[in-house]
Amino acid sequence: MDAGALKNEALGAIEAASTPGELDELRVRYLGRKSELKQALRAVRDRETGMALNEARVAIEDAVDVRQSSLERAELDRNLTQDVVDVTLPGEELPLGGLHPITQVRRIVEDAFLGLGYEVRDDREVETVEYNFDKLAFAPTHSARSSRDTFFFDDTHVLRTETSPSQIHVLEEKAPPIYMVSIGRVYRRDAITATRYPIFHQFEGLAVDKSLTLADLKGTLLHVMRALYGPERRVRFRTHFFPFTEPSIEPDVSCGICGGEGCRTCKYSGWIEMGGAGMVDPRVFENVGLDPEEWSGFAFGCGLERAAQLRHDVPDIRVLWEGDLRALRQF
Amino acid sequence: MRVPVAWLRDYVPLEMPLDDLATRLSVSSAEVEGIERRGVPDQDGNLSRFLVGRVLEASKHPNADRLQLCVVDVGEGEPRQIVCGAWNFGAGATVAVALPGAVLADGLELEQRKVRGELSNGMILAEDEVALGTDHTGIMLLDEILEPGTPLADVLPIVDDVLLVEATGNRPDLLAIYGIAREVAALYDLELAPPAGVNPERTGDEGIDVQIEDYDGCPRYIGRLFRDVAIGPSPVWLKARLHAAGMRPISNVVDATNYAMLALGNPLHAFDFAVLRDGRIVVRRARPGEKLRTLDGVDRRLTPDDLLIADAERAVALAGIMGGEDSEIGESTTDVLLEAANFEPFTIFRSSERLRLRTEGSNRWEKGVDPYLAAPAATLATQLIVELAGARWVGDTDIQGDLPERPVIQFSPDRADRLIGIETSAEEQHAILGKLGFEVEGERVLVPTWRARDVTREVDVTEEVARFRLEDVPFTLPERRAMFGTLTREQQLRRRVEDVLVGLGFVESYTPSMLPDDETTWKLSEPITIELTALRTRLLPSLVEAARRNAEVGSRRVALFEIARVYLPAGELPDERLRVGGVAEGGFAYVKGVVETLYSALKAEPVFELTKDLLFHPGKLARTAAGPLGELHPSLLEGTWSAFELDLSTLLEASREPVTYVDVITFPPVRQDLAFAVLEEVAAGDLIDAAREAAGAELREMRPFDVYRGNQVAEGKKSIAFSVSFQSHERTLSDEDASGLREKIVEALARRFGAELRA
Structure with missing residues (x-):
């Protein structure tokens, strides 16, 4: 198989994932036990192929992690925009006196x-x-x-x-x-x-x-x-x-x-x-x-x-x- | 002193704007507190509508019994018909007339109109209509020599300004129009007219029997005798001047004395001579218990401190302060004795003070009137009495004690420069002094008699120069050779107490130093109100009152504090101690927290003890060395309130600043919670004290965090839970170290309080 092509395909798909669910599916598809890559890694015999496949694996894992935190952050931000206070309400009444x-x-x-x-x-x-x-x-x-x-x-x-x-x-x-x-x-x-x-x-x-x-x-x-x-x-x-x-x-x-x-x-x-x-x-x-x-x-x-x-x-x-x-x- | 400008012009020509005059006088002589505009408006040709008129015909109005129909010549060729409600005149009278269109002193504009069917083409004026007086019983009768058509403003001050001058106590010479004129002349380098008044011819040589028994109290007495006096009202011009100067016109003779006083500054008095027994004047001290009914109708009981004018038998006047009722000038008076005397200030002050009687006269005497002023004042009054009352001046006497010499002062313009801080040439300094009536001969300055009490030393002469140069003196700062400023420790800590309380929500309040009553010997002998009578020995009563008022108007979270003195009786003077007091909504734990925070901010540790204090709840009250704190007695305020009152210097003495660093970072603490069951009456603080004693310095902290009563402990007992931390600043404590310390505490508390360890 062509490790480079697989990597490019995977990175493109990960970048396009728009929900944590989609990303999970992609993780299974590209990094799961039965994924093409893992199967290829198990089957690898020569050092050169092994290195290429491993490089692709690391790149895909990193991309998933990066995409994961960006999707989580986006979801947090989405939730926070729902969590709104009335900023015109008064603050907590703390005691403060004054000098004559x-x-x-x-x-x-x-x-x-x-x-x-x-x-x-x-x-x-x-x-x-x-x-x-x-x-x-x-x-x-x-x-x-x-x-x-x-x-x-x-x-x-x-x-x-x-x-x-x-x-x-x-x-x-x-x-x-x-x-x-x-x-x-x-x-x-x-x-x-x-x-x-x-x-x-x-x-x-x-x-x-x-x-x-x-x-x-x-x-x-x-x-x-x-x-x-x-x-x-x-x-x-x-x-x-x-x-x-x-x-x-x-x-x-x-x-x-x-x-x-x-x-x-x-x-x-x-x-x-x-x-x-x-x-x-x-x-x-x-x-x-x-x-x-x-x-x-x-x-x-x-x-x-x-x-x-x-x-x-x-x-x-x-x-x-x-x-x-x-x-x-x-x- | 009210200074009518028209009168001032008699003595000095005034060309400058009045505002400029007021400012110059204020800066260099005496403050001008305001300028009062009087009379009718001086704009839009208004003055041209006020004229002298002569009544040609006067008869009853055909349709009204109370009105006169007059024909008045106002110099126009054609006389005017005017309806008038007054009857104090007839044909031939010279009167003041306002023409239609004239605006009167009260702002009303006069119109041509019909009165009961007859045209009234103007108005014959009473004095109040042009603000020359308050009388409205008749119209003003003018001098018959005046020509009809003469502008009224040329004859009477129907437009005038009055300077409201506040002379200082050292300048009785400025309680006179002439004295003000002298200052104006000096300030603007103008010519000053000689003092008003020329003696008329004396038509007799009757002796006047004046005896001074007390030359200290009365160094001079001029008496002048008048016969054939016709008492009556003063002419309009004189009444107008007195009125503008703030005095009520009374009769020609009395007005003459007041006029001379206002003009020159020497109070005068006139007696009905016929009433004086044996025609004699004796100036003497009152006898004990002697009485006099003064002009105001009050019977005065006198003492030998009071100086009297008496006749051969009895008191006839309280010297310098007020005349007696018996010898008052009345309508039937024909013989008048004029008194132009000089009285010593302190005698007058003391009597005026004791009798609570202040008059135009006493106000001048107590500041010290120039004894040489008596003669010109007598002259002016004499001229007026002769002119106005048709009197004959028939007798004159002038009895004098030792009148003071004019002070001679050694004066150096260089030394004056050094005190004032600006160079003024000797010529200019001498010129200023000269214009004020000082005579300069080389280094010697001869003081004028009217300043002799005030100017007795070189520095007083320097002030005369300084006040004329005041606006030119530069703004500099001292060239200091020593001293530097810092707040004392007490002042710094006081600020911290203020700031901490503000941070805790307390609002600073100021309350009076006096209470209606307090347990003190320091009570005012003449309080102005019973609310402010006794110097307070506590702050809290006033603060509680303030808190009550705030609660009553619905203020929330009331918390007030004050730092002020209490006055504790002690020896010759009270011990005045600064206290900080506070009153706030909240219970004992709150106020204790406040006091603990204060101590903590000062790096001090409070020790709380039991005490008694009637202002507080008897069971929720404690004291530190600085004073009590606790819940206020429920009878004082509704709800739960607490208060503290601490002696500030005791509080500040407890401060351990600057603190010494303790290492609590290098070696970690061991923390434990310990709960002890003890009898109800055992205080948490006593347990802590015992624990500290047993465990020593390695017991870093022991703080109660819960008190429990219930099933888990026996009846009559409570459980107190402490959070405890052990720490050494030299090593890390082992578990064995900690349990050893814990054992010491448990053992000690069990032994001393029967405390059982629960957990």
């Missing part, structure tokens, strides 16, 4: 200041009048000393009205240079409304070093405001008054809603007030035993609620305090 928007802002602030080389700290919330007012050079007639504006426990203890006492604490704890930001809760005696809550959060920065300038303060606040609100924001500064800084300024950031054109959010000014700042008043240095001729510094304080509200466009500050999951799960 103020915590998110707190981390942005922390990271921005860490990048500038500041340490992060917080200090006590129940303060003495000495640390909350006296050492920060509040005048005896400053309205913040009034029990109308400030929560008193007794004549000498208050809930801190700003994070500024941290300035005194850090200056008493360590020698300059100091670069620190203090973040935490502060308290003012405001009735609860859409825009005010008697408890809120501030970050307070303090830098004390040799020959710091108002320009350094402007640059620092520009970086931090852009970290919070985006790199396209502009920052401007207005003169102001605080007992513990001189000169004192207030930073404004350009309104992100209208881009500075004026809208309801910025009360049609194009600017949004961000807090207070200034160069450390020499009195504060004197109050902690530092020489104002040797050291200079700047300080600033801003509210976290304001930042959280602006980032998420939350019109009512109470949303941040009510713990309502319908609101909090959005952030």
Whole structure:
């Protein structure tokens, strides 16, 4: 017999097989015990014929295997196309919580200041009048000393009205240079409304070093405001008054809603007030035993609620305090 | 401070756009919080339809008893017929007229129309119709010298803008129109008019008996006496200015004092002189228990902290804060004593604070008014009282204590540059100071009296320069020589606690630091609401409340956490400790899993112990060293809820980070399941502890996976099945090693707990 012709015939037939059944028949026909090839192999006497027949056998076996796996794969694919899910159905509901928007802002602030080389700290919330007012050079007639504006426990203890006492604490704890930001809760005696809550959060920065300038303060606040609100924001500064800084300024950031054109959010000014700042008043240095001729510094304080509200466009500050999951799960 | 722009123009010429003025003032002087447009619309020629008119004839409307039919000359040649509902005028009156087509302050457009059959070709105006005031009881009567046809806008501010200026506490000089004008003049390099007011001729020389007993509280007292005073309403222009500035017109004399205060910043007071006993003024401290009924009709009980204006016998005013009712100017007053004094800030602040009484006066005094301002303020008020009330000025006295000297400050422009961070030439710095009223003599700067309280040091002078250069100062960063920033270990681990809880499905919530009540000595003396009264010693009550509200509105899978402080009473100040608290739907096993996961994330191992806590289910409650966890007491929330409250620093102290590597890969473990029958009261944890003690470090893990009660074990017993693995990090354990370890465990548990090995 002609082994080559048989091989070609078999390979052609195998290639044409379209079902596993057909392939099985072909396997029996060409490789079965009674197949022409097997009979020829049993009858072979010379080496040359034997080699040719064996080569044909191997080629046919390989072809069957290859065709077999391709037919199986085709059948699997055919079956899989029947096995269809509705991809618009929701996925499994896995538990995932979320960070409060103020915590998110707190981390942005922390990271921005860490990048500038500041340490992060917080200090006590129940303060003495000495640390909350006296050492920060509040005048005896400053309205913040009034029990109308400030929560008193007794004549000498208050809930801190700003994070500024941290300035005194850090200056008493360590020698300059100091670069620190203090973040935490502060308290003012405001009735609860859409825009005010008697408890809120501030970050307070303090830098004390040799020959710091108002320009350094402007640059620092520009970086931090852009970290919070985006790199396209502009920052401007207005003169102001605080007992513990001189000169004192207030930073404004350009309104992100209208881009500075004026809208309801910025009360049609194009600017949004961000807090207070200034160069450390020499009195504060004197109050902690530092020489104002040797050291200079700047300080600033801003509210976290304001930042959280602006980032998420939350019109009512109470949303941040009510713990309502319908609101909090959005952030 | 409301600053009507028309009034401001009296003192400084304004050519710049108002928005630019508002921005410059905001940046360099005091924030302009807004610009209020007032009056009638200034567009489409609207102003040309408001004219001065003279009433030629006025008679009753033929068809209406309550209306007048008027013929009014408005300078057009042909007079107009106008129907008017007011009766406070007659023929010859000079009035303000709006012609048909005019749009009034409320936006209504006037039409020519018939009123009860008679044509009304315009309207005679009351002050509210052009926003000059609120009065609608009669029409405005204008000065008779005005010519009919004169544009009304030339005579009255029927169009005006008001700057809403928020002056800072150190700038009482900006609580005055003139003070704002001074800043504007300096900012734009404009000429500032001298302060308003010229003393009229004094027509008498009566003595005024003024005694100051407390020069600290009252360093200066100018008293001026007026006779033949005719109390009446102020003219329209004056009422319009007060109204625009936010004050209610009262009577010519009172309005004159308020006008002078708004213009110059020195509060004044006018007494009915006839009521003052012995015609005497005594400035003294109140006697204990002394009383005064103030102008607002409230009886005030005073203390020696309060400074009084008294007559020979009794209190007649609370100095600087409010006058007394008895000596108030009334319609029948004919003799007036004008007070232009100076009061010390702290005295006023303390009284105003204690009496909860804040007034335009106290607001200025407590910020510190320039004592040299009393004289010009007296002058302006005197001029007005004489002009408006036809009064004769007959007496004048000025009692002074030691008035402060103007501060002299050593000032170096170079040092100012170094603080501000931008170079400004000495000439320019001196020019800025000069425009603000400072006098520069070489290195010495003489501070003007109106800034003497605020500017006392070199750095204060530097601020004056800085605020004018603020927009030019560059943005730089400090050239740091030391310091680098990193979160502390505690801050890093706190973030991890937050993140792990978020991953477990907890939503972070913020709740108030105060509770309606708590077991604490830290309670606010004047809370704003009883809900926020006592500093909390626990987080859970607020979180349970928040969970309840969420459940009530139908939120599913409620799980809340908070990291915040509690305030534990301890000595002079409370011990403020950060806690992490959580409340969630689920039972004991769930919350224990949460706490175990937290510990695990911190590379710490919790030890659970029994405890007591009234917030929790008494049988499903445990504690770690950091605090309690368990099922909430069923009386608190409906359903099965659990909670934990852990002290953050205790939790973080337990952290074993960084962990040391243990080889659990090279030598394989031998795993077995062991089940023991024990009495009901034996705790699984005690069995594990005993097993560890017996088998040592090669007992790698022993974890309960089933608890069985039933036929297969005796009554009163339970079977606990453990999956156990033995492993050494030095060698492969043989079967003999494993059975040896197992024997030690079985023996120990049998001995200590009577445990029987079941499988």
